Amino acid sequence: EKGGYEHFMLKEIYEQPRSIKDCMRGRIYPQEGKVQLGGIKEFADKLKNIDRIIIVACGTSWHAGLVGEYLIEEYARIPVEVEYASEFRYRNPIITEKDVVIAISQSGETADTMAAIEMAKEKGATIFGICNVAGASIPRLTHAGVYTHAGPEIGVASTKAFTAQVTVLTLMAFYMAQQRGTLTTSKLIELLTELDHIPEKIQIALESDDIIKKVAEKIKDSKNCLFLGRGSGFPVALEGALKLKEISYIHAEGYPAAEMKHGPIALIDEEMPVVFIATQNSSYEKVISNIQEVKARKGIVIAIVTQGDIEVKKMADYCIEIPDADEAFLPLLATIPLQLLSYHIAVMRGCNVDQPRNLAKSVTVE
Numbered sequence: 489e490k491g492g493y494e495h496f497m498l499k500e501i502y503e504q505p506r507s508i509k510d511c512m513r514g515r516i517y518p519q520e521g522k523v524q525l526g527g528i529k530e531f532a533d534k535l536k537n538i539d540r541i542i543i544v545a546c547g548t549s550w551h552a553g554l555v556g557e558y559l560i561e562e563y564a565r566i567p568v569e570v571e572y573a574s575e576f577r578y579r580n581p582i583i584t585e586k587d588v589v590i591a592i593s594q595s596g597e598t599a600d601t602m603a604a605i606e607m608a609k610e611k612g613a614t615i616f617g618i619c620n621v622a623g624a625s626i627p628r629l630t631h632a633g634v635y636t637h638a639g640p641e642i643g644v645a646s647t648k649a650f651t652a653q654v655t656v657l658t659l660m661a662f663y664m665a666q667q668r669g670t671l672t673t674s675k676l677i678e679l680l681t682e683l684d685h686i687p688e689k690i691q692i693a694l695e696s697d698d699i700i701k702k703v704a705e706k707i708k709d710s711k712n713c714l715f716l717g718r719g720s721g722f723p724v725a726l727e728g729a730l731k732l733k734e735i736s737y738i739h740a741e742g743y744p745a746a747e748m749k750h751g752p753i754a755l756i757d758e759e760m761p762v763v764f765i766a767t768q769n770s771s772y773e774k775v776i777s778n779i780q781e782v783k784a785r786k787g788i789v790i791a792i793v794t795q796g797d798i799e800v801k802k803m804a805d806y807c808i809e810i811p812d813a814d815e816a817f818l819p820l821l822a823t824i825p826l827q828l829l830s831y832h833i834a835v836m837r838g839c840n841v842d843q844p845r846n847l848a849k850s851v852t853v854e
């Protein structure tokens with residue numbers, strides 16, 4: 489059932505070129521610059537006039553929500569708020585009939601996310617779901633939704649469900665942009681054509697396994713690890729840190745790289761590994777100066793870089809390459825090496841990768 493892989497997690501990591509293809513099937517028409525999302529079609533008109541979107545989720549799904557915020561604001565120009573479902577439900581948030589709430593959940597059974605949905609529904613909001621498990625409780629509670637179609641995810645650490653959630657959010661952002669006219673057809677053609685090829689690029693990203701194992705060997709006995717990124721690289725850093733802590737029990741934190749100087753920089757010494765999302769995009773130069781700050785304090789720099797990078801290679805201790813892509817698709821690609829890195833570290837430390845201590849696949853208690 490593990491298809492020849494040692495763990496479900498590894499199998500699920502390697503399934504991503506296929507799961508993302510499945511997620512996009514029948515939904516994108518690159519040549520026409522068109523996105524079709526049958527599940528939310530009846531709300532197409534409503535999307536033209538909404539003033540804001542609230543995303544609620546927990547854990548990894550919340551990280552996908554942060555990527556969604558970046559994409560929806562960038563392309564559809566709708567203000568987005570991302571909330572931990574567990575906090576949102578216990579506040580008295582301001583919600584009206586004009587709001588659209590997007591609930592993200594792999595399992596579709598997370599208690600806090602369900603409670604957040606119920607509260608928002610009572611206040612009259614329209615609720616969309618992004619779920620993986622068909623027919624679960626959350627898809628039944630929502631008004632409409634889009635399934636991720638990643639297939640069953642057995643490993644407690646979410647991998648392919650995360651990239652499928654990000655894919656759905658990318659499709660939603662483009663769909664909303666199409667409804668609202670914030671992207672031209674020619675730009676949509678360009679973006680969708682590139683998105684169509686992302687599964688092949690993920691396949692290439694999966695092939696950096698050798699260098700990733702070397703990095704894992706180097707940092708496997710560390711007590712701490714920092715993950716830093718900017719823009720949509722920030723949620724990727726958060727997700728990298730969560731993966732590492734949950735399966736290897738190494739304390740890890742994700743931070744926006746620019747926040748380093750407001751505190752975490754105090755932690756850096758020759759024993760601190762710092763993983764940077766340092767791909768060539770709008771924040772590339774800024775990330776380079778953050779890398780210099782870490783190197784000046786003798787931190788161990790591991791950088792996720794764009795294929796063919798020269799600048800970061802001069803400074804970093806280890807570079808892991810991913811294929812070049814439009815900034816919109818960076819989270820989908822940069823996440824892959826971080827999943828593999830935490831996997832290999834956990835295996836080297838002898839941890840139970842698929843069933844880490846104290847964790848459950850679906851958290852049905854509040």
Ligand code: M6R
Nearest residue numbers: 547548549593594595598645646
């Ligand atoms: O099923 P859900 O997406 O609602 O689950 C949310 C979190 O419990 C989940 O993402 C958790 O953080 C994972 N263990 C992360 O790998």
